[in-house]
Amino acid sequence: MADDAESDDREWKYSIDEVGPDAEAGGQGAQSVEISGGEVPGELIADADEGEESTGNVAGSLTSTGAIEPESPSLENAIFVFVGIYIGLLALLSMTRPAFLGSPQNLLLVTGSVVALAVLSFGIFGLLTPET
Structure with missing residues (x-):
């Protein structure tokens, strides 16, 4: 019984009502921030004249910067x-x-x-994709 009396004194005494509602974020989160292109290539930045909203995400847009070119397999990649x-x-x-x-x-x-x-595959893929 003595333990119960001591534990009553050590209980959490505050409730959510006493703390109050969360304060609004007054920092930079509430302000709009302009970001310039800087070192970003021009084709990755959406033009303001297009009138479209950017469909990109945090990592950027899903458009590629150019065409993907096939290459001949390298010996290091084939060995790996x-x-x-x-x-x-x-x-x-x-x-x-x-x-x-x-x-x-x-x-x-x-x-x-x-x-x-490995040798057969490297030879066949080397013939199919000559120095492109």
């Missing part, structure tokens, strides 16, 4: 993709067939297959 495929394949094989990777011959077979697929 196939190392990821190799690691993923090893992970799947180790989960589904743990005894399969226990043999050096099987590990060499998987490695050789991925390397052959």
Whole structure:
């Protein structure tokens, strides 16, 4: 019972009614702010003559600055993709067939297959997209 008496003294004694309503934001949030283009390219800034409101978001508008040009695959990108495929394949094989990777011959077979697929794919994609 003595604990109940002490806890009554330490209870929260204020309510929302005593604090009052939230104050209006009187800072810059209530004022309009003009932002100049500065270093932003002209095609990204909406013209005032168009009469349209900007449909962009915080990150900017969804229009691109130019056409997207295809490029030939680089060796670094191809190696990165196939190392990821190799690691993923090893992970799947180790989960589904743990005894399969226990043999050096099987590990060499998987490695050789991925390397052959990488060379073949890089060659085909290199022929399909010559130095564009």
